[in-house]
Amino acid sequence: MIEVVAPGPLALVEDLGRPGLAAIGVARSGAFDRGSLRLANRLVGNDEGAAGIEALAGGLALRATVPLVVAVTGADGPVTVRGPSRAVRQMPRRSPLHLAADDVLELGAPSTGLRSYVAVRGGIALRRTLGSASFDTMSRLGPAPLAVGDRLPVGCAVLGTPHVDHAPARPAAPALRVLPGPRDDWFGEAGLAALAGTEWAVSPASDRVGVRLDGGPLARARSGELPSEPMVPGALQVPPGGRPVLLGPDGPTTGGYPVIGVVVDADLDRVAQLRPGELLRLTIVR
Amino acid sequence: MSLPFGVRRCGDRGLLVDADDAAGIAAAVEALALAGVVEVVPGAAAVLVRHDASADPRALATVLAGVEPLARSTESGVLVEVPVVYDGADLDDVAAATGLTASDVVRLHSAAEYDVAFCGFAPGFAYLRGLDTRLAVPRLAAPRTRVPAGSVAVADTWSAVYPRESPGGWRLLGRTDAAVWDSARTPPALLAPGTRVRFVEVRP
Numbered sequence: 310m311i312e313v314v315a316p317g318p319l320a321l322v323e324d325l326g327r328p329g330l331a332a333i334g335v336a337r338s339g340a341f342d343r344g345s346l347r348l349a350n351r352l353v354g355n356d357e358g359a360a361g362i363e364a365l366a367g368g369l370a371l372r373a374t375v376p377l378v379v380a381v382t383g384a385d386g387p388v389t390v391r392g393p394s395r396a397v398r399q400m401p402r403r404s405p406l407h408l409a410a411d412d413v414l415e416l417g418a419p420s421t422g423l424r425s426y427v428a429v430r431g432g433i434a435l436r437r438t439l440g441s442a443s444f445d446t447m448s449r450l451g452p453a454p455l456a457v458g459d460r461l462p463v464g465c466a467v468l469g470t471p472h473v474d475h476a477p478a479r480p481a482a483p484a485l486r487v488l489p490g491p492r493d494d495w496f497g498e499a500g501l502a503a504l505a506g507t508e509w510a511v512s513p514a515s516d517r518v519g520v521r522l523d524g525g526p527l528a529r530a531r532s533g534e535l536p537s538e539p540m541v542p543g544a545l546q547v548p549p550g551g552r553p554v555l556l557g558p559d560g561p562t563t564g565g566y567p568v569i570g571v572v573v574d575a576d577l578d579r580v581a582q583l584r585p586g587e588l589l590r591l592t593i594v595r
Numbered sequence: 596m597s598l599p600f601g602v603r604r605c606g607d608r609g610l611l612v613d614a615d616d617a618a619g620i621a622a623a624v625e626a627l628a629l630a631g632v633v634e635v636v637p638g639a640a641a642v643l644v645r646h647d648a649s650a651d652p653r654a655l656a657t658v659l660a661g662v663e664p665l666a667r668s669t670e671s672g673v674l675v676e677v678p679v680v681y682d683g684a685d686l687d688d689v690a691a692a693t694g695l696t697a698s699d700v701v702r703l704h705s706a707a708e709y710d711v712a713f714c715g716f717a718p719g720f721a722y723l724r725g726l727d728t729r730l731a732v733p734r735l736a737a738p739r740t741r742v743p744a745g746s747v748a749v750a751d752t753w754s755a756v757y758p759r760e761s762p763g764g765w766r767l768l769g770r771t772d773a774a775v776w777d778s779a780r781t782p783p784a785l786l787a788p789g790t791r792v793r794f795v796e797v798r799p
Contacts, residue, residue: 331636333784334714448718470694491603491611537715538638539643543606563638563715571606
Protein backbone atom coordinates (compact mmCIF):
# COMPACT_ATOMS: atom_id res chain seq x y z
CA MET A 310 0.00 0.00 0.00
CA ILE A 311 0.87 3.64 -0.40
CA GLU A 312 -0.39 5.96 2.31
CA VAL A 313 -0.97 9.61 1.52
CA VAL A 314 0.82 11.67 4.20
CA ALA A 315 0.17 14.98 2.38
CA PRO A 316 -1.44 15.48 -1.05
CA GLY A 317 0.00 18.93 -1.83
CA PRO A 318 -2.34 21.30 -3.70
CA LEU A 319 -3.80 18.56 -5.93
CA ALA A 320 -2.79 14.93 -6.37
CA LEU A 321 -4.78 12.68 -8.71
CA VAL A 322 -4.62 9.09 -9.81
CA GLU A 323 -4.22 9.11 -13.59
CA ASP A 324 -3.51 6.57 -16.32
CA LEU A 325 -3.91 7.14 -20.06
CA GLY A 326 -7.58 8.03 -19.64
CA ARG A 327 -10.73 7.23 -21.59
CA PRO A 328 -10.06 7.91 -25.27
CA GLY A 329 -12.83 7.04 -27.72
CA LEU A 330 -15.87 8.01 -25.64
CA ALA A 331 -16.31 11.64 -26.73
CA ALA A 332 -19.47 10.73 -28.68
CA ILE A 333 -21.23 10.13 -25.34
CA GLY A 334 -19.69 13.22 -23.77
CA VAL A 335 -16.77 11.62 -21.91
CA ALA A 336 -13.44 13.46 -22.10
CA ARG A 337 -10.13 11.65 -22.67
CA SER A 338 -8.85 12.77 -19.27
CA GLY A 339 -5.83 10.76 -18.03
CA ALA A 340 -2.33 12.10 -17.40
CA PHE A 341 -1.98 15.68 -18.67
CA ASP A 342 1.70 14.96 -19.53
CA ARG A 343 1.28 11.49 -20.99
CA GLY A 344 4.94 11.14 -21.95
CA SER A 345 6.06 11.65 -18.36
CA LEU A 346 3.61 9.07 -17.00
CA ARG A 347 4.76 6.59 -19.65
CA LEU A 348 8.40 7.22 -18.76
CA ALA A 349 7.76 6.80 -15.03
CA ASN A 350 6.06 3.49 -15.72
CA ARG A 351 8.87 2.26 -17.96
CA LEU A 352 11.42 3.12 -15.28
CA VAL A 353 9.73 0.77 -12.79
CA GLY A 354 9.02 -1.98 -15.32
CA ASN A 355 5.27 -1.34 -15.68
CA ASP A 356 3.07 -1.24 -18.72
CA GLU A 357 3.24 2.38 -19.93
CA GLY A 358 -0.45 2.91 -19.24
CA ALA A 359 -0.46 1.79 -15.60
CA ALA A 360 -2.11 4.17 -13.14
CA GLY A 361 0.21 6.52 -11.28
CA ILE A 362 -0.11 9.80 -9.39
CA GLU A 363 -0.16 13.23 -11.03
CA ALA A 364 0.99 15.82 -8.47
CA LEU A 365 0.46 19.54 -9.00
CA ALA A 366 3.42 21.68 -7.82
CA GLY A 367 5.17 20.49 -4.65
CA GLY A 368 4.03 19.09 -1.33
CA LEU A 369 3.06 15.51 -2.10
CA ALA A 370 4.27 13.06 0.58
CA LEU A 371 3.67 9.32 0.29
CA ARG A 372 4.55 6.60 2.81
CA ALA A 373 5.36 3.09 1.66
CA THR A 374 3.77 0.51 3.96
CA VAL A 375 5.88 -2.23 2.34
CA PRO A 376 9.09 -2.08 0.26
CA LEU A 377 8.29 -0.47 -3.12
CA VAL A 378 10.04 0.62 -6.30
CA VAL A 379 8.91 4.05 -7.53
CA ALA A 380 9.99 6.68 -10.06
CA VAL A 381 9.28 10.41 -10.27
CA THR A 382 9.12 12.21 -13.63
CA GLY A 383 7.58 15.33 -15.16
CA ALA A 384 8.52 18.64 -13.55
CA ASP A 385 12.01 19.12 -12.14
CA GLY A 386 12.62 19.74 -8.47
CA PRO A 387 13.74 18.13 -5.23
CA VAL A 388 12.76 14.58 -4.30
CA THR A 389 13.59 13.32 -0.84
CA VAL A 390 13.11 10.07 1.01
CA ARG A 391 12.74 10.30 4.78
CA GLY A 392 13.38 7.05 6.62
CA PRO A 393 11.84 5.97 9.93
CA SER A 394 15.06 7.13 11.64
CA ARG A 395 14.31 10.58 10.18
CA ALA A 396 17.41 10.42 7.98
CA VAL A 397 16.69 12.35 4.78
CA ARG A 398 18.16 11.34 1.43
CA GLN A 399 18.07 13.51 -1.69
CA MET A 400 16.99 11.36 -4.62
CA PRO A 401 17.13 11.86 -8.38
CA ARG A 402 14.15 12.22 -10.68
CA ARG A 403 13.74 9.96 -13.70
CA SER A 404 15.36 7.01 -11.89
CA PRO A 405 13.94 3.93 -10.20
CA LEU A 406 13.99 4.49 -6.42
CA HIS A 407 13.81 1.75 -3.79
CA LEU A 408 11.67 2.58 -0.78
CA ALA A 409 11.84 0.54 2.42
CA ALA A 410 8.74 0.02 4.53
CA ASP A 411 7.85 3.26 6.34
CA ASP A 412 9.99 5.43 4.04
CA VAL A 413 8.26 8.67 3.08
CA LEU A 414 8.73 10.04 -0.45
CA GLU A 415 8.39 13.82 -0.63
CA LEU A 416 8.21 16.10 -3.67
CA GLY A 417 9.52 19.63 -3.20
CA ALA A 418 8.43 22.68 -5.15
CA PRO A 419 9.37 22.28 -8.83
CA SER A 420 12.19 24.44 -10.19
CA THR A 421 10.82 24.03 -13.72
CA GLY A 422 7.50 22.61 -14.86
CA LEU A 423 4.35 22.14 -12.83
CA ARG A 424 3.18 18.51 -12.76
CA SER A 425 5.11 15.51 -11.46
CA TYR A 426 4.28 11.85 -11.99
CA VAL A 427 4.90 9.07 -9.49
CA ALA A 428 4.78 5.52 -10.80
CA VAL A 429 5.00 2.55 -8.47
CA ARG A 430 6.13 -0.87 -9.62
CA GLY A 431 2.93 -2.93 -10.05
CA GLY A 432 0.78 0.13 -10.69
CA ILE A 433 -1.89 1.67 -8.49
CA ALA A 434 -4.71 -0.84 -8.43
CA LEU A 435 -7.93 1.12 -8.06
CA ARG A 436 -11.28 0.19 -9.57
CA ARG A 437 -11.63 1.45 -13.13
CA THR A 438 -14.53 3.50 -14.39
CA LEU A 439 -15.16 3.13 -18.14
CA GLY A 440 -11.84 1.34 -18.51
CA SER A 441 -9.70 3.85 -16.62
CA ALA A 442 -8.63 4.68 -13.06
CA SER A 443 -8.16 8.35 -14.01
CA PHE A 444 -9.95 11.16 -12.18
CA ASP A 445 -11.68 13.57 -14.55
CA THR A 446 -11.87 16.92 -12.75
CA MET A 447 -14.80 18.16 -14.84
CA SER A 448 -17.10 15.11 -14.97
CA ARG A 449 -15.85 13.75 -11.59
CA LEU A 450 -15.49 10.25 -13.06
CA GLY A 451 -12.88 8.07 -11.37
CA PRO A 452 -11.28 8.05 -7.92
CA ALA A 453 -11.51 11.28 -5.93
CA PRO A 454 -8.45 13.53 -5.47
CA LEU A 455 -6.05 12.13 -2.90
CA ALA A 456 -6.55 13.17 0.72
CA VAL A 457 -4.49 12.75 3.88
CA GLY A 458 -4.70 9.17 5.12
CA ASP A 459 -5.82 7.61 1.81
CA ARG A 460 -4.33 4.17 1.30
CA LEU A 461 -3.75 3.13 -2.30
CA PRO A 462 -3.39 -0.56 -3.17
CA VAL A 463 -0.39 -1.47 -5.32
CA GLY A 464 -0.97 -4.04 -8.04
CA CYS A 465 1.29 -6.79 -9.30
CA ALA A 466 1.07 -6.24 -13.08
CA VAL A 467 4.62 -5.72 -14.30
CA LEU A 468 6.31 -6.28 -17.66
CA GLY A 469 9.89 -6.87 -16.51
CA THR A 470 12.52 -5.69 -14.10
CA PRO A 471 13.66 -2.05 -14.21
CA HIS A 472 16.76 -1.86 -16.39
CA VAL A 473 17.27 1.88 -16.94
CA ASP A 474 19.28 3.70 -14.28
CA HIS A 475 18.42 7.20 -15.33
CA ALA A 476 16.45 8.73 -18.20
CA PRO A 477 17.56 12.03 -19.71
CA ALA A 478 15.54 15.19 -19.17
CA ARG A 479 13.35 16.33 -22.03
CA PRO A 480 14.97 19.26 -23.83
CA ALA A 481 13.10 22.53 -23.47
CA ALA A 482 11.49 23.78 -26.67
CA PRO A 483 10.89 27.47 -27.25
CA ALA A 484 7.35 27.53 -28.63
CA LEU A 485 4.28 25.34 -28.98
CA ARG A 486 3.45 24.47 -32.58
CA VAL A 487 -0.12 25.23 -33.68
CA LEU A 488 -1.91 23.99 -36.77
CA PRO A 489 -4.49 26.59 -37.92
CA GLY A 490 -8.18 25.68 -37.84
CA PRO A 491 -10.76 24.39 -37.81
CA ARG A 492 -12.20 27.93 -37.42
CA ASP A 493 -9.21 30.16 -38.26
CA ASP A 494 -11.43 31.81 -40.88
CA TRP A 495 -13.29 33.49 -37.98
CA PHE A 496 -10.07 35.43 -37.26
CA GLY A 497 -8.46 35.82 -40.68
CA GLU A 498 -4.75 35.99 -41.45
CA ALA A 499 -4.49 38.97 -39.09
CA GLY A 500 -5.80 36.77 -36.27
CA LEU A 501 -3.23 34.05 -36.96
CA ALA A 502 -0.50 36.68 -37.16
CA ALA A 503 -1.61 38.05 -33.77
CA LEU A 504 -1.69 34.53 -32.31
CA ALA A 505 1.91 33.95 -33.38
CA GLY A 506 3.10 37.49 -32.64
CA THR A 507 1.80 37.75 -29.08
CA GLU A 508 3.75 36.84 -25.97
CA TRP A 509 0.99 35.08 -24.03
CA ALA A 510 0.98 34.81 -20.25
CA VAL A 511 -0.31 31.64 -18.60
CA SER A 512 -3.20 32.66 -16.31
CA PRO A 513 -3.34 31.43 -12.70
CA ALA A 514 -6.93 30.36 -13.49
CA SER A 515 -5.59 27.41 -15.51
CA ASP A 516 -6.30 23.77 -14.75
CA ARG A 517 -6.78 20.38 -16.41
CA VAL A 518 -9.91 21.65 -18.18
CA GLY A 519 -8.06 24.49 -19.89
CA VAL A 520 -4.96 26.67 -19.76
CA ARG A 521 -6.08 30.28 -20.03
CA LEU A 522 -3.83 32.65 -21.94
CA ASP A 523 -3.69 36.36 -21.13
CA GLY A 524 -2.68 38.83 -23.82
CA GLY A 525 -4.01 40.01 -27.13
CA PRO A 526 -6.96 39.90 -27.22
CA LEU A 527 -7.68 38.28 -30.59
CA ALA A 528 -10.25 40.12 -32.72
CA ARG A 529 -12.84 38.25 -34.74
CA ALA A 530 -13.04 38.88 -38.48
CA ARG A 531 -16.72 37.91 -38.51
CA SER A 532 -19.69 37.86 -36.17
CA GLY A 533 -22.30 35.23 -35.44
CA GLU A 534 -22.79 32.12 -33.37
CA LEU A 535 -21.07 28.80 -33.95
CA PRO A 536 -23.25 25.71 -33.45
CA SER A 537 -21.74 23.45 -30.75
CA GLU A 538 -19.03 21.34 -32.34
CA PRO A 539 -16.59 18.66 -31.16
CA MET A 540 -13.49 19.84 -29.29
CA VAL A 541 -10.11 18.15 -28.76
CA PRO A 542 -7.35 18.55 -26.14
CA GLY A 543 -4.93 21.14 -27.50
CA ALA A 544 -7.65 23.24 -29.14
CA LEU A 545 -7.21 27.02 -28.77
CA GLN A 546 -10.80 28.00 -28.17
CA VAL A 547 -11.47 31.74 -28.36
CA PRO A 548 -14.39 33.10 -26.27
CA PRO A 549 -15.89 36.49 -27.20
CA GLY A 550 -13.36 38.29 -24.96
CA GLY A 551 -10.57 37.20 -27.33
CA ARG A 552 -8.32 35.49 -24.78
CA PRO A 553 -7.70 31.89 -25.89
CA VAL A 554 -8.29 28.86 -23.70
CA LEU A 555 -5.99 25.94 -24.52
CA LEU A 556 -8.13 22.89 -23.75
CA GLY A 557 -6.64 20.21 -21.51
CA PRO A 558 -7.42 16.50 -21.08
CA ASP A 559 -10.55 17.17 -18.97
CA GLY A 560 -11.84 19.83 -21.40
CA PRO A 561 -15.37 19.76 -22.81
CA THR A 562 -16.04 17.33 -25.66
CA THR A 563 -18.14 19.94 -27.49
CA GLY A 564 -18.11 23.73 -27.40
CA GLY A 565 -19.61 26.75 -29.07
CA TYR A 566 -16.59 29.05 -29.33
CA PRO A 567 -14.47 28.99 -32.50
CA VAL A 568 -11.10 27.20 -32.40
CA ILE A 569 -8.42 29.25 -34.17
CA GLY A 570 -5.87 26.44 -34.06
CA VAL A 571 -4.86 23.20 -32.37
CA VAL A 572 -1.49 22.45 -30.71
CA VAL A 573 0.19 19.53 -32.48
CA ASP A 574 0.02 16.19 -30.69
CA ALA A 575 3.77 15.99 -30.01
CA ASP A 576 3.69 19.30 -28.07
CA LEU A 577 0.65 18.56 -25.90
CA ASP A 578 2.63 17.11 -22.97
CA ARG A 579 4.44 20.43 -22.55
CA VAL A 580 1.13 22.21 -21.98
CA ALA A 581 0.86 20.27 -18.70
CA GLN A 582 4.09 21.84 -17.49
CA LEU A 583 3.19 25.51 -18.14
CA ARG A 584 3.35 27.49 -14.91
CA PRO A 585 1.04 30.36 -13.96
CA GLY A 586 2.63 33.61 -15.08
CA GLU A 587 4.97 31.88 -17.51
CA LEU A 588 5.30 33.57 -20.91
CA LEU A 589 4.48 31.48 -23.93
CA ARG A 590 4.91 31.79 -27.68
CA LEU A 591 2.94 29.91 -30.31
CA THR A 592 4.32 29.05 -33.76
CA ILE A 593 2.01 28.51 -36.71
CA VAL A 594 2.80 25.38 -38.75
CA ARG A 595 1.01 24.39 -41.96
CA MET B 596 -2.51 22.18 -46.98
CA SER B 597 -5.59 22.75 -49.10
CA LEU B 598 -8.45 20.42 -48.30
CA PRO B 599 -11.77 19.76 -50.05
CA PHE B 600 -14.56 22.29 -49.34
CA GLY B 601 -16.22 21.65 -45.98
CA VAL B 602 -13.35 19.63 -44.48
CA ARG B 603 -11.01 21.36 -42.02
CA ARG B 604 -7.91 20.40 -40.06
CA CYS B 605 -8.45 19.92 -36.34
CA GLY B 606 -4.85 19.51 -35.23
CA ASP B 607 -2.54 16.89 -36.71
CA ARG B 608 -4.75 14.02 -35.53
CA GLY B 609 -8.19 15.15 -36.62
CA LEU B 610 -10.42 16.50 -39.39
CA LEU B 611 -13.66 18.40 -38.93
CA VAL B 612 -16.37 17.92 -41.55
CA ASP B 613 -19.09 20.59 -41.84
CA ALA B 614 -22.47 18.88 -42.20
CA ASP B 615 -26.13 19.90 -41.96
CA ASP B 616 -26.91 16.34 -40.89
CA ALA B 617 -23.92 15.73 -38.61
CA ALA B 618 -25.44 12.64 -36.96
CA GLY B 619 -26.09 11.14 -40.42
CA ILE B 620 -22.54 11.85 -41.60
CA ALA B 621 -21.09 10.47 -38.35
CA ALA B 622 -23.09 7.25 -38.76
CA ALA B 623 -21.95 6.95 -42.39
CA VAL B 624 -18.26 7.46 -41.49
CA GLU B 625 -18.54 4.92 -38.65
CA ALA B 626 -20.02 2.41 -41.10
CA LEU B 627 -17.07 2.85 -43.49
CA ALA B 628 -14.62 1.68 -40.74
CA LEU B 629 -11.77 3.55 -42.42
CA ALA B 630 -8.19 2.49 -41.66
CA GLY B 631 -6.46 4.93 -39.32
CA VAL B 632 -9.71 6.45 -38.01
CA VAL B 633 -9.87 6.06 -34.23
CA GLU B 634 -13.00 8.02 -33.30
CA VAL B 635 -16.00 9.74 -34.91
CA VAL B 636 -17.78 12.44 -32.90
CA PRO B 637 -20.85 14.35 -34.13
CA GLY B 638 -21.60 17.95 -33.11
CA ALA B 639 -24.58 20.13 -34.03
CA ALA B 640 -23.37 20.92 -37.57
CA ALA B 641 -19.94 19.29 -37.86
CA VAL B 642 -18.33 15.89 -37.35
CA LEU B 643 -14.89 15.30 -35.81
CA VAL B 644 -12.96 12.41 -37.33
CA ARG B 645 -9.93 11.62 -35.16
CA HIS B 646 -7.18 9.60 -36.78
CA ASP B 647 -3.81 8.16 -35.82
CA ALA B 648 -0.39 8.92 -37.29
CA SER B 649 -0.83 6.23 -39.97
CA ALA B 650 -3.58 8.16 -41.79
CA ASP B 651 -2.79 10.69 -44.53
CA PRO B 652 -5.04 13.65 -43.65
CA ARG B 653 -5.32 14.78 -47.26
CA ALA B 654 -6.41 11.37 -48.54
CA LEU B 655 -8.79 10.95 -45.61
CA ALA B 656 -10.25 14.42 -46.26
CA THR B 657 -10.97 13.47 -49.88
CA VAL B 658 -12.87 10.38 -48.74
CA LEU B 659 -14.80 12.33 -46.08
CA ALA B 660 -15.80 15.05 -48.57
CA GLY B 661 -17.65 12.44 -50.61
CA VAL B 662 -19.56 10.77 -47.76
CA GLU B 663 -23.35 10.93 -47.97
CA PRO B 664 -25.29 10.97 -44.69
CA LEU B 665 -27.02 7.77 -43.61
CA ALA B 666 -30.77 8.37 -43.58
CA ARG B 667 -32.17 9.36 -40.21
CA SER B 668 -32.64 6.06 -38.45
CA THR B 669 -36.44 6.04 -38.16
CA GLU B 670 -36.52 2.27 -38.22
CA SER B 671 -33.00 1.10 -37.39
CA GLY B 672 -32.34 3.30 -34.35
CA VAL B 673 -33.25 2.06 -30.89
CA LEU B 674 -36.42 3.73 -29.54
CA VAL B 675 -36.24 4.71 -25.85
CA GLU B 676 -39.36 5.81 -24.00
CA VAL B 677 -38.64 8.24 -21.18
CA PRO B 678 -41.40 8.58 -18.53
CA VAL B 679 -41.79 12.21 -17.43
CA VAL B 680 -43.62 13.88 -14.57
CA TYR B 681 -44.28 17.33 -16.04
CA ASP B 682 -43.96 19.49 -12.93
CA GLY B 683 -40.79 21.42 -13.86
CA ALA B 684 -39.95 24.78 -12.31
CA ASP B 685 -40.05 26.54 -15.70
CA LEU B 686 -43.20 24.92 -17.16
CA ASP B 687 -45.39 27.99 -16.55
CA ASP B 688 -42.68 30.39 -17.80
CA VAL B 689 -42.27 28.39 -21.02
CA ALA B 690 -46.06 28.45 -21.48
CA ALA B 691 -46.09 32.23 -20.97
CA ALA B 692 -43.14 32.79 -23.32
CA THR B 693 -44.66 30.69 -26.09
CA GLY B 694 -48.26 31.89 -25.69
CA LEU B 695 -49.42 28.34 -24.93
CA THR B 696 -51.03 26.77 -21.90
CA ALA B 697 -48.96 24.50 -19.66
CA SER B 698 -50.97 21.50 -20.85
CA ASP B 699 -50.27 22.47 -24.49
CA VAL B 700 -46.55 22.59 -23.70
CA VAL B 701 -46.76 19.10 -22.19
CA ARG B 702 -48.79 17.79 -25.11
CA LEU B 703 -46.40 19.18 -27.74
CA HIS B 704 -43.28 18.05 -25.87
CA SER B 705 -44.57 14.49 -25.43
CA ALA B 706 -46.07 14.20 -28.93
CA ALA B 707 -42.81 14.60 -30.85
CA GLU B 708 -40.31 11.88 -31.67
CA TYR B 709 -36.74 12.97 -31.04
CA ASP B 710 -33.36 11.55 -31.91
CA VAL B 711 -29.96 12.14 -30.35
CA ALA B 712 -28.01 14.51 -32.59
CA PHE B 713 -24.90 14.60 -30.40
CA CYS B 714 -23.70 14.53 -26.80
CA GLY B 715 -21.73 17.11 -24.86
CA PHE B 716 -21.66 19.28 -21.73
CA ALA B 717 -21.45 16.21 -19.46
CA PRO B 718 -21.22 12.43 -19.81
CA GLY B 719 -24.51 11.19 -21.23
CA PHE B 720 -25.96 14.67 -21.87
CA ALA B 721 -27.73 14.18 -25.22
CA TYR B 722 -28.90 17.01 -27.47
CA LEU B 723 -32.27 15.79 -28.79
CA ARG B 724 -33.50 17.14 -32.10
CA GLY B 725 -37.14 17.12 -33.10
CA LEU B 726 -38.51 19.71 -30.65
CA ASP B 727 -41.73 21.33 -31.88
CA THR B 728 -40.69 24.77 -33.12
CA ARG B 729 -43.48 26.34 -31.04
CA LEU B 730 -41.51 25.30 -27.92
CA ALA B 731 -38.25 27.00 -28.91
CA VAL B 732 -37.26 29.26 -26.00
CA PRO B 733 -33.87 30.77 -25.16
CA ARG B 734 -31.76 29.54 -22.25
CA LEU B 735 -32.10 31.20 -18.85
CA ALA B 736 -30.22 34.51 -18.64
CA ALA B 737 -28.64 33.29 -15.39
CA PRO B 738 -28.01 29.53 -15.27
CA ARG B 739 -29.01 27.60 -12.15
CA THR B 740 -26.11 26.46 -10.01
CA ARG B 741 -27.86 23.16 -9.35
CA VAL B 742 -30.17 21.24 -11.67
CA PRO B 743 -31.30 17.84 -10.30
CA ALA B 744 -30.43 14.62 -12.14
CA GLY B 745 -33.30 13.49 -14.38
CA SER B 746 -34.54 17.01 -15.13
CA VAL B 747 -36.22 17.15 -18.56
CA ALA B 748 -35.52 20.47 -20.22
CA VAL B 749 -35.65 22.55 -23.40
CA ALA B 750 -33.48 25.33 -24.84
CA ASP B 751 -33.38 26.81 -28.33
CA THR B 752 -34.34 23.99 -30.72
CA TRP B 753 -33.22 21.20 -28.38
CA SER B 754 -34.56 19.05 -25.60
CA ALA B 755 -32.44 17.09 -23.11
CA VAL B 756 -32.42 15.11 -19.88
CA TYR B 757 -29.81 16.11 -17.28
CA PRO B 758 -27.91 12.85 -16.65
CA ARG B 759 -26.61 13.96 -13.24
CA GLU B 760 -26.92 16.90 -10.92
CA SER B 761 -25.03 19.83 -12.44
CA PRO B 762 -25.28 23.54 -13.10
CA GLY B 763 -27.49 24.34 -16.08
CA GLY B 764 -29.30 27.04 -18.01
CA TRP B 765 -32.01 25.05 -19.80
CA ARG B 766 -35.73 25.49 -19.01
CA LEU B 767 -37.03 22.68 -16.82
CA LEU B 768 -40.32 21.10 -17.93
CA GLY B 769 -40.31 17.99 -15.75
CA ARG B 770 -38.34 15.06 -14.38
CA THR B 771 -37.77 11.39 -15.09
CA ASP B 772 -36.55 8.51 -12.95
CA ALA B 773 -34.97 6.84 -15.99
CA ALA B 774 -31.26 6.14 -15.40
CA VAL B 775 -29.88 8.30 -18.20
CA TRP B 776 -26.28 7.72 -17.10
CA ASP B 777 -24.68 4.82 -15.22
CA SER B 778 -20.89 4.50 -15.35
CA ALA B 779 -21.12 0.85 -14.32
CA ARG B 780 -23.58 -0.09 -17.07
CA THR B 781 -22.76 -1.16 -20.64
CA PRO B 782 -23.45 1.09 -22.43
CA PRO B 783 -23.22 3.82 -19.77
CA ALA B 784 -25.30 6.35 -21.74
CA LEU B 785 -29.01 5.60 -22.26
CA LEU B 786 -29.11 8.24 -25.02
CA ALA B 787 -26.23 7.91 -27.52
CA PRO B 788 -26.06 9.50 -30.99
CA GLY B 789 -28.70 7.94 -33.25
CA THR B 790 -31.01 6.80 -30.41
CA ARG B 791 -34.70 7.71 -30.94
CA VAL B 792 -36.57 9.12 -27.95
CA ARG B 793 -40.18 9.64 -26.91
CA PHE B 794 -41.28 11.36 -23.72
CA VAL B 795 -44.31 9.73 -22.07
CA GLU B 796 -46.30 11.72 -19.50
CA VAL B 797 -46.79 9.91 -16.18
CA ARG B 798 -48.51 10.99 -12.98
CA PRO B 799 -46.32 11.70 -9.93
